[in-house]
Amino acid sequence: MWVRFVLGLLMTVVCLGIAGRRAYFLYRVGKTFQPLEAERRVDPGSAVRAEVAEVAFQRKLLRWTVPGAAHFLVFWGFMVLLFTIVEAFIGLVKPDFQIPIVGNFAWFGFFEDLFALLCVAALAVFTVLRIQQAPKNLGRRSRFFGSHIGPAWFVLFMIFNVVWTLLAYRGASINAQELHEPANADKMGFLHGAFASQWFASILPKTNVEFWETFFLLLSLAVLLGFTVFVTYSKHMHIFASIPNVAFARRPRALGALEPVYWQGTKVDFEDPGDDDVMGVGKIEDFTWKGLLDFATCTECGRCQSQCPAWNTDKPLSPKVLIMGLRDHSLAKAPYLLAAKNADGEVPEGGIPEAAAAEAARPLIGPEGDETAHVGEHGITGEGVIPFDMLWSCTTCGACVEQCPVDIEHVDHIVDMRRYQVLMESAFPEEAGIMLRNLEHAGDPWGLGASARLEWAETLDFELRVYEGDKIPDDVEYLYWVGCAGALDDTAKRTARAVATLLHEAGVEFMVLGEAESCTGDPARRMGHEFLFQMLAMQNVEVLNEAGAKRIVVTCAHCYNTLANEYPQVGGHYEVVHHTTLLARLVADKRLTxxxxxxxxxxxxxxxxxxxxxxxxxxxxxxxxxxxxxxxxxxxxxxxxxxxxxxxxxxxxxxxxxxxxxxxxxxxxxxxxxxxxxxxxxxxxxxxxxxxxxxxxxxxxxxxxxxxxxxxxxxxxxxxxxxxxxxxxx
Amino acid sequence: MKIVVLVKYVPEPTATWKFAPDLTVDRAGVEGRLSELDEYAVEQAAQLAEKGVASEVVFLTVGPAKASEGLRKALAIGGDKAVHVVDDAIHGSCALSTSLVLAKALEKEGFDLVLTGMASTDAELSVIPSMVADRLGINQATFAGELSVEGGAVTIRRDSDVASERITASLPAIVSVTDQTGEARYPAFKAIMGAKKKPITTWSLADLGVDAAAVGLGAASVRTIDVAPTPARTAGTIITDDGEGAAQLADFLAGRGFI
Incomplete structure (x- = not known):
């Protein structure tokens, strides 16, 4: 008995020691990253709700029925297996251990074995899915393209091993109890219902039963502990990391408003920035530790990739590969991050392995036109960690964030990297500079200027009320935010006229700002030009607040998002309604027929x-x-x-x-x-x-x-x- | 080599301009900006400094108090410092008096090469470089599509409809550049912040020894008699081709004396 105890203890200490050391290493790397944004508070209520919905009930995974259900079964299989794992560990010293109360019942053993088998069935589903959707058959159309394929198979194989060795141990345990100490068998009531374990018992040798029990116990613990160590070194880290990652995620979701620029956890004041403030992410450690947690949590499932408009049109951006690239770089650069720095903040030469020094010297974003930049089956190559075209291919549509089962905030990370490129390096696709200049000088992306902002209304068959300074009169129900497109783009002008006419028809009193309106700043912000966004936003908020605007109706989805979700960040609080919402209401109220x-x-x-x-x-x-x-x-x-x-x-x-x-x-x-x-x-x-x-x-x-x-x-x-x-x- | 770049703070071309009772542009009622055409000159100066050809780059403007914003913009693109000539008496000056102020300021500041845009986007006269050259007695090379400085001389490429000339002028000289020289860089936020720390010197007419009576609206060589907003563009004529399209188009053009 003491031999198996010593062996079991030794394995446990060694494996948990290795895993613990790894966890401590990752923690220390995380400490070199930026602190969390001061405004990112974890609301315990919504965090718990998210954990229940997304972790326990796998809400986002279940959007994809088959793989979602399979994952649900593996997850719950492991939750139930935790009982058998507890039984196994205590079994090291007390072979006839049973979990108090429930352990008495046959149904409990049945329940445990049932989930173990469902877990195996789910593994079979995953195997079929992985064969069907193998990148070597589907190429870029496979959601696994660019993922680590070998380790993924190894994970499936190891989960299978964990399950069958535990069941085999329980089988051997039945034999040991029943043949050797029949009196004890009655005590371990749960084994009566453990049908799969009983099957193992029936095929295992009936001689040397104690030896077989010890053998399978140690084997199952070895497999389990070995798998734990592997997990901490692999993409499978999500089984631990997803829990804090979901807890610290932006709620309700990392869509809608973008966050302002933070440095060292506090909002950057663009009027008077600190001398050393860095705008955006220029080096991997400029991400917050939540960023690193995001990278570590990615399971390479590729749901994001399958939805990404850039990836689906053969562009060099996959949200998954981007996150993987950032994770690989974080770990490769880790020795540099952890090394002692001299007075200049540099690592003395020879202080760290050459590979880590080389990784530290790589630019986060590659130069434009880098011929070596490539996003392929084996990840990213090129001078930069993230190729220039990868960063700039993103439309910030949020399909990746929407899909991610573990709440990774891809769009925020991409915009943060763009911010550094635009604000610190002035490096971006050249043609976008025309838009930025137009916003600066004319207040609209086309550069047509404020004086052109009322031309759209010339053919209206009623008198449009236009704001002329002062306060918006009390009888005005809505301020109609026409937007640059509605005011200046020929096609969108038709929409502006249609909306204005419909509002008029419904008897809604509304007013437009006319020349006092300018771009909300959305394109500047999504491009990473936070400074310009802040200028435009503050200017608009000043106009809106002076006018006393309360309710605003908007035709442009981007204006809507900015006015409703982002202007509160700069002191603009309005009730913003999209024209489709308002029109639906007017139709429902019979004000429009x-x-x-x-x-x-x-x-x-x-x-x-x-x-x-x-x-x-x-x-x-x-x-x-x-x-x-x-x-x-x-x-x-x-x-x-x-x-x-x-x-x-x-x-x-x-x-x-x-x-x-x-x-x-x-x-x-x-x-x-x-x-x-x-x-x-x-x-x-x-x-x-x-x-x-x-x-x-x-x-x-x-x-x-x-x-x-x-x-x-x-x-x-x-x-x-x-x-x-x-x-x-x- | 020291470069002085003449820049102008102009009313925003896309904005609605309002006119004061004295028929000058009401600068308080309209946003201003660094003239887009001068940005090309600023960029060329920044590039010459980066290449090590220029040891010092100074931006010079004559304009109202807010013109310092234009200087800040130039300083975000490059350069070391700026000079702002500001004096109420300058209000309403014509090109001749403006060139006088500029010439005096250039004399006081000192230079080897003067760069400027091919025109201002408000008055669009394009005469300032020649007037300044005349007043200072220096060489001029205007409408440069490309320029280089070597051995105490500036060489430019000057494109016209019939020929592409290469012209060399020994320094000191004044060169005006066209948009062919290349778009100005988009300054990073860091550079915009850095520009706030670069010095801007302010001079009045008295500092330059210019008689206030020689400039301003009263001394202007041309007088604005009346100002009216440009009539709005009317909708064009659309000819739908129903077999007669070509003939209708020809009639339309012939009717207006184009063919």
Whole structure:
């Protein structure tokens, strides 16, 4: 007995020692990263709810039914196996141990064995999925492309080993108890129901039963402890890391508002920044330790990758590969981060291994035009840790964040890296500089200037109320934020006129800011130009607060997101409503009556910044559904899984010359539903989809009659068919 | 070698300009900016400094108090310091008097090479470089699409519709540059913050020894008689081709004397 105790104890001490040392190492690396943002508070209530929903009930994993259910079973299998593991450890010294109370019952043993077998069944499902979706068969279309394939198989194999050795030990234990000490067998009631363990008992030798019991006990503990050590060194760290990662995640989700720029945990004051303040992430350790936890938690499942508009159009960005790249770099650079620094903050030469020194010298973002930069099956190569084109391919659509089962904040990390590139290095796709300059000088991305901001309203058949300083009069219910597109872009001007006309028709008193309005700053912020965003935001908030704006209606999904979610960061608190929400309400309240039939199949596209980022899915569909004659259709990728039009993240203002065009991909998906009208609720989506549809019309593969338009314009056709022509002329 | 870049703080071209009773632009009512065309000159000076050709780069402007914002913008792109000539008496000056102030300031500051944009985006006269050259008696090379400095001389490429000339002028000289020289860099936030720490010297007319009566609205060589906003662009004529399109188009053009 004492031999197995000593061996068991030795294994445990050695393995937990190695795992503990690894955990301590990761903790120390984390300490070299930035502290958490001061405003990121963990609200215990929502953290617990998230742990229950996402960890215990696997909410996000279960969105994908088959792999989700399989993971659910492995997770709960392991939870139940914890009991058998406790039984095994105590069995080292007390072979007839049973868990108090429940251990008496046969059903408990049945329950344990059932979950163990369900776990094995789930492993079989994973095996089939991994074979079906192997990157070597599907290439980039595989969500596992770029993941570590070997270690993933090893994990499945080890889980299988953990399960069967535990069951074998229990089988051997049955034999030992029943044959050797039959009196004890009655005591360990749970073994009566442990059907799988009984099967093992039946096939194991009935001689030397004590030897076999000890053998399988030590084998199962060796497998379990070995697996634990492996986990701490592998991508499978999520089984520990996901719990704190979910707890410290942004709630309700890391979408919607972006966070301001932080340095050393405090908000950077752009009016008077500290001399040493670093804006954004220029080195890996400029991420907060929560960032490192994100990287460590990534399980390489590739759900993010499967949804990413950049990846799906053959661009060199996969959110998964990006996170993996950051994790690999963190660990490779770790000796440098942990090494003692001299007075200049440098590591003395020879103080750390050469490889770590070389890794520390690598730029986080590679230079533009780096020929060696490549994102392939085996991860990232190139001069920088993250290639230039990888960073700038992101549309910030949030599909990755939406999918991630462990709440990794991909978009925040990407924007943080962009911030450093723009603010500290002035390195970004050159063509976007035109937009930035236009915002600075003219207050809109096209550079047309404030004086052009009321031209859209010239053909309205009523007098538009325009703000002229002073306070907004009390009878004004809404301030209509037209947005740069609505005011200046020919297509979006039609939407602005449709919305204004509908509001007028419904008897809503509203007013526009006219020349006093300027860009909300969304494209600047998504590009990483936080300074410019702050300037524009503060200027707008000053105007809005002076005017006493309370309720604002917005037509642009990006303006909506910024006004509603980001302006509170700079002192602007308003009740912001998207025009589709307001129109749906006006229709429901019978203040707007769709009279004219619009016999059309209407396919609705969810703008990322309206849907995923702000959860407005129903209102636009309600508006379309309320129009007599319309058939509202869905694309395969809709609502939370909507596919980006390609314009987000300031990509609207950058050239798209890598891979397929995102807007074409989405337009083709829309056209495949045979629509008469493709409707959206964001001017940038409409521009992108119009281009995509026009391309196919030119090629003759799409009907010339298909139109791309805003939800409000479809409603206008039904409410005021008489005005459609005069308002749509540009 | 010391470079002085002449820059102008202009009313924002896309904004709605309002005019004061004296028919000058009401600068208080409109945003201003560093003239986009001068940014090219600022960039060239910054590049010459980076190449080690220029040892000192100074930006010089004549303008209202807010013109210092334009100097800050230039200093974010490059350069070491700036000089701002500001005096109420300068208000309403014509190009001739402006060139006088600039010439005096250049004399006081000292220079080897003067750079400036090909025109200002407000007045668009393009005459300042020549006037300054004349007043100082130095060489001028205008509308440079490319420039280099070597052996005490500046060489430029000057493109016109019929020829591309290469011109060399010995220093001291004044060169105006076109947009062909290349877009100004987009300054990083660090550079914008750094620019706040660079010195800006302010001079009045008295500092330059210029008689206040010689400049300003009263001394202007041209007088604005009236100002009216440009009429809005009217919608164009759209000809739909129904077989007669070409003929209609020809008629349209012929009717307006284009063909």
């Amino acid at each position: 769709p009279v004219q039939r619009v016999d059309a199949a209407v396919t609705y596209h969810d703008p990322c910044y309206l849907g995923r980022h702000n959860r407005i899915f129903a209102a636009p569909r309600e508006v379309l559904g309320a129009i007599p004659g319309t058939r509202v259709q869905e694309m395969p990728r809709n609502r939370e899984k909507s596919f980006c039009c390609g314009a987000g993240g300031a990509r609207m203002w950058m050239d798209e010359n890598l891979g397929e065009r995102i807007n074409q991909n989405r337009a083709d998906e829309a056209l495949a539903t045979a629509p008469d009208v493709v409707a959206a609720a964001c001017p940038f989506c409409i521009t992108m989809l119009s281009d995509g549809v026009a391309q196919r019309q030119q090629e003759g593969t799409a009907a010339a009659t298909v139109s791309v338009t805003d939800v409000s314009e479809v409603l206008l056709r039904s409410v005021r068919p008489d005005l459609v022509d005069s308002l749509s002329a540009s």
